[in-house]
Amino acid sequence: xxxxxxxxxxxxxxxxxxxxxxxxxxxxxxxxxxxxxxxxxxxxxxxxxxxxxxxxxxxxxxxxxxxxxxxxxxxxxxxxxxxxxxxxxxxxxxxxxxxxxxxxxxxxxxxxxxxxxxxxxxxxxxxxxxxxxxxxxxxxxxxxxxxxxxxxxxxxxxxxxxxxxxxxxxxxxxxxxxxxxxxxxxxxxxxxxxxxxxxxxxxxxxxxxxxxxxxxxxxxxxxxxxxxxxxxxxxxxxxxxxxxxxxxxxxxxxxxxxxxxxxxxxxxxxxxxxxxxxxxxxxxxxxxxxxxxxxxxxxxxxxxxxxxxxxxxxxxxxxxxxxxxxxxxxxxxxxxxxxxxxxxxxxxxxxxxxxxxxxxxxxxxxxxxxxxxxxxxxxxxxxxxxxxxxxxxxxxxxxxxxxxxxxxxxxxxxxxxxxxxxxxxxx
Amino acid sequence: xxxxxxxxxxxxxxxxxxxxxxxxxxxxxxxxxxxxxxxxxxxxxxxxxxxxxxxxxxxxxxxxxxxxxxxxxxxxxxxxxxxxxxxxxxxxxxxxxxxxxxxxxxxxxxxxxxxxxxxxxxxxxxxxxxxxxxxxxxxxxxxxxxxxxxxxxxxxxxxxxxxxxxxxxxxxxxxxxxxxxxxxxxxxxxxxxxxxxxxxxxxxxxxxxxxxxxxxxxxxxxxx
Numbered sequence: 337x338x339x340x341x342x343x344x345x346x347x348x349x350x351x352x353x354x355x356x357x358x359x360x361x362x363x364x365x366x367x368x369x370x371x372x373x374x375x376x377x378x379x380x381x382x383x384x385x386x387x388x389x390x391x392x393x394x395x396x397x398x399x400x401x402x403x404x405x406x407x408x409x410x411x412x413x414x415x416x417x418x419x420x421x422x423x424x425x426x427x428x429x430x431x432x433x434x435x436x437x438x439x440x441x442x443x444x445x446x447x448x449x450x451x452x453x454x455x456x457x458x459x460x461x462x463x464x465x466x467x468x469x470x471x472x473x474x475x476x477x478x479x480x481x482x483x484x485x486x487x488x489x490x491x492x493x494x495x496x497x498x499x500x501x502x503x504x505x506x507x508x509x510x511x512x513x514x515x516x517x518x519x520x521x522x523x524x525x526x527x528x529x530x531x532x533x534x535x536x537x538x539x540x541x542x543x544x545x546x547x548x549x550x551x552x553x554x555x556x557x558x559x560x561x562x563x564x565x566x567x568x569x570x571x572x573x574x575x576x577x578x579x580x581x582x583x584x585x586x587x588x589x590x591x592x593x594x595x596x597x598x599x600x601x602x603x604x605x606x607x608x609x610x611x612x613x614x615x616x617x618x619x620x621x622x623x624x625x626x627x628x629x630x631x632x633x634x635x636x637x638x639x640x641x642x643x644x645x646x647x648x649x650x651x652x653x654x655x656x657x658x659x660x661x662x663x664x665x666x667x668x669x670x671x672x673x674x675x676x677x678x679x680x681x682x683x684x685x686x687x688x689x690x691x692x693x694x695x696x697x698x699x700x701x702x703x704x705x706x707x708x709x710x711x712x713x714x715x716x717x718x719x720x721x722x723x724x725x726x727x728x729x730x731x732x733x734x735x736x737x738x739x740x741x742x743x744x745x746x747x748x749x750x751x752x753x754x755x756x757x758x759x760x761x762x763x
Numbered sequence: 764x765x766x767x768x769x770x771x772x773x774x775x776x777x778x779x780x781x782x783x784x785x786x787x788x789x790x791x792x793x794x795x796x797x798x799x800x801x802x803x804x805x806x807x808x809x810x811x812x813x814x815x816x817x818x819x820x821x822x823x824x825x826x827x828x829x830x831x832x833x834x835x836x837x838x839x840x841x842x843x844x845x846x847x848x849x850x851x852x853x854x855x856x857x858x859x860x861x862x863x864x865x866x867x868x869x870x871x872x873x874x875x876x877x878x879x880x881x882x883x884x885x886x887x888x889x890x891x892x893x894x895x896x897x898x899x900x901x902x903x904x905x906x907x908x909x910x911x912x913x914x915x916x917x918x919x920x921x922x923x924x925x926x927x928x929x930x931x932x933x934x935x936x937x938x939x940x941x942x943x944x945x946x947x948x949x950x951x952x953x954x955x956x957x958x959x960x961x962x963x964x965x966x967x968x969x970x971x972x973x974x975x976x977x978x979x980x981x982x983x984x985x986x987x
Contacts, residue, residue, distance in 0.1 A: 483805045485835050529808060710769075711871025750770035750812045 337414070339468065340391045341373040344380055347396030347424040349452050357394065360457050364465035369472070381406035388414040390471060392464050394449070395421045399429045408436060418467055419446035420460045442471050491531030493523075499563050501533055504745075506737035509540050511547035511760065513629035516733050519549070519758040520740040524704055526556075526752040536702050536756035537565035537620075541573040543580045546589075547627040548573050549758040550596070553644060553702040555619035555673055564618030567607060568600035568674060572624055575599030586688070589626050589637035593686045596624045597639055601679045619673040623659070623700045627760055633691040636698070641682050643671040643703040647712075649721045651696045651762075657712065658689065658698075671703075697721055697729075698760040704753030705744060729761050772815045772875045774831055774865060775953055778853050779842065780884035781820040784918065785937075786844040792939035793883065796946030797839045803950040804834045810954055811835055813876075817860060821853035822846030831864040850884060851892035854927075858898055861905040877908025881949050885916040885937055887923060896927050911952075913945050 341361065345352035354373035362368055376383050376393070381403040384391060411417060417440070419433050434445050447463045449456045493503060503523040511517050523534035535554030542548060550569035554561025579595035581588060600622060608615040621642025628635040638646055640659035649655040662672040674682065699720060709715045728739040744755045777800075779793055797818065804810040816837050818829040823846030829837065857880065866874040899907065912924040915934040924931045934941050 483802045485811050486806045486808050488808045526809065710873065711869070713871050752809060752812075 342393040361461040390416045518736040521756040524754040535561040536754035539569035539573045549625045551623045551700040553621040558619040559617040564620035571603040572596035572600040593637040645706040648698040700758040702756045704755035774878040778882040782848040789937040790844040792942040800950045825852035847889040849890045850888035851890040854895035865905045880910040882912040887920040
C-alpha cells in the first residue's frame with residue numbers, strides 16, 4: 337500500500353513544500369520510507385489516488401462543497417485517510433471527517449496543527465510517523481550496542497612471590513581461663529580481581545595468664561603492605577608473650593602492649609633498612625589486645641592505630657567499642673599507619689581497662705568488615721555478635737575456623753576490601 | 764552477613780557546555796566522550812558498584828539531563844549544541860543537585876563519598892557565575908572532592924576558570940582527538956579515586972612515657 341503525503345499550502349503563513357514536510361517525517365521513522373509527497377489545491381478530494389493507498393493530508397484552508405461525497409465514495413478497505421488540519425477549517429467539517437474515517441482500520445481522529453510553524457509541522461509528522469509504524473510492518477530496528485558490565489574475576493595471587501601469603505588464612509587456639517580464640521582473614525574482591533595479595537593479617541597467642549590477639553590491615557597503596565601487616569602481627573604477639581613476667585601485675589598489661597607496638601614498629605623499620613625499601617611500602621594499621629581474665633571480670637589492654645574496630649560484648653548483650661579508630665569523616669580511605677607517626681604517639685594511646693563483669697566476646701577486625709557493620713547501633717549486635725554465636729562459636733573449636741571464614745567471605749555490593757576478624761570468646 | 768544493601772556512592776557530575784559554539788564536531792566529540800566514560804566504567808566492576816553519574820548541560824539555560832544514576836542504569840544522553848553559555852546556572856544546578864541527591868553522614872553511618880565534578884567549556888559564561896561559585900566553595904556539607912575544569916578552544920577563559928577551581932586544564936583546540944584524550948583522563952581519574960591515601964610519616968623521639976593507667980570501664984560513656 338503506497339503512502340501519500342498531500343499538502344494543501346493555501347492557508348499556511350509561509351511557502352510549504354511537500355518534500356520539506358516529508359523531510360521532517362523521514363527521521364521520525366524507524367527506516368526510510370518511500371512517500372509520495374504532493375501539493376494539492378482546494379479540489380484535493382478529486383485528486384485522491386486510485387491505487388491502494390494510505391493518504392495523509394495536511395489541510396490549511398476551508399473545504400469546498402462536495403468534498404463529502406467524493407471522500408465518502410473513495411474511502412474503503414484499500415483507501416485509508418488521515419487528516420491533519422489547521423484552524424482555518426470549519427469545526428463541523430472536522431467532525432464529519434472524524435466520523436467518516438472512524439470506521440477504517442487503525443482509525444485516528446484528525447490531528448490539529450495548532451502552531452503554524454516548524455514546531456507544528458514537527459508534531460504533525462511525529463503523529464504521522466506513529467500511525468505509519470502501526471499500519472506498516474517496519475523491520476525491527478537493530479538493537480543498540482550495549483556494553484555488558486564487567487564481572488569480578490577471581491585470579492590467584494602469585495605463589496612464586498618471595499612474599500607470598502595465602503588468599504585465606506585461619507587460626508584457632510585454646511586460651512586461658514576457659515576462653516577460646518579463633519581468627520580468619522579473607523582476600524577481598526579488589527585483590528581477587530587483580531590477582532594481588534591479601535594484605536590483612538592476623539595472629540593470636542597465649543601465655544599462662546593472658547590471651548593475645550593482633551590484627552593488621554596493610555595499606556592498599558603500599559607495595560609490600562602484606563609484609564608490613566604480617567610482620568607487625570607476628571612480632572607483636574611474640575613480644576607481648578615475652579613481656580609477661582612470671583608473676584604479672586596489672587601494669588604489666590600496658591607494658592606488654594608497649595612491647596608489642598615497639599617490636600612491630602622496629603621490625604618494619606629493620607625490614608625496610610635490610611631490604612632497601614621505603615618504610616612507607618610497609619604501611620599497615622595495627623590492633624593489639626591483651627586479655628587477662630580475673631576472678632571476676634578481666635583486665636584488657638588495647639592499642640589501635642588506623643581504622644577497623646575493636647568491640648566487646650557482655651553476656652547480657654551490651655556491646656562496647658574499646659578504641660577510637662583513626663578515620664577521616666570526609667574520606668574513609670584516609671587513615672593512619674603504624675609507621676606514619678612516632679612510636680611514642682602510639683604508646684600514648686595504649687589503654688588498659690578493668691571490667692567488673694566477664695566479657696563474652698571480644699572482636700578485633702579490619703575496616704573491610706567493620707565498614708559493613710555500620711551503623712553499629714543497629715548492626716553490631718545482630719550481624720556480628722549474634723552471628724558469631726549462632727554460626728561460629730556454637731561449633732567445636734576446630735570447626736570454628738572454617739565457619740568463621742565462611743561468615744566473613746560474603747559478597748556485598750560496594751564492599752571490596754580484605755576482611756579479617758579475630759574473636760576471643762568464653763567457651 | 765548483612766543483607767541490607769547500603770552502598771556508599773562515588774558521585775560524579777559532568778558539567779558540559781552545549782552552547783552554539785560547540786556545534787558540529789566538538790559536540791559530537793563530547794557526546795562520544797560521555798559514551799567512552801560510560802563504556803570504560805562498565806568495564807570496571809569497582810566502578811559498577813560505586814560510581815554514580817550525572818550530566819548537567821548548559822547553553823542558554825542549564826539542565827540536569829541525567830540525574831545521579833548508577834553506571835549500569837546510565838544511558839548516555841543525546842547532546843545538542845545551541846544558545847549561550849549559562850555556566851552560572853549550571854553551577855547553581857550543581858549546588859541543588861548535591862543537596863538533593865547525596866546522602867549525608869548520619870549517626871554511625873558514613874554517607875556518600877565526596878563528589879567529583881568535571882566541567883567542560885569552550886567559552887566565557889554569559890550569565891552571573893560568581894555567586895553560585897562562591898556558594899559552591901562555601902559548602903559545609905557534600906563538599907566537592909575535586910573539581911576539574913577543561914577550557915577548550917581559543918575562546919575559553921582560563922583566568923576565569925581559575926577563579927572556580929585550581930585544577931584547570933587548557934586545551935588550545937577543540938579537536939575530537941584532544942577531547943577524547945580529556946575524556947579518557949576523566950574516566951581513569953574516576954576509577955582511581957578509591958585508592959587509599961597514605962598519610963605523612965613523622966619520626967619522633969622515644970622519650971619515656973608514664974605507663975598507661977588502668978581505667979575503670981565507664982559504661983555510660985560508650986555503651987549501646
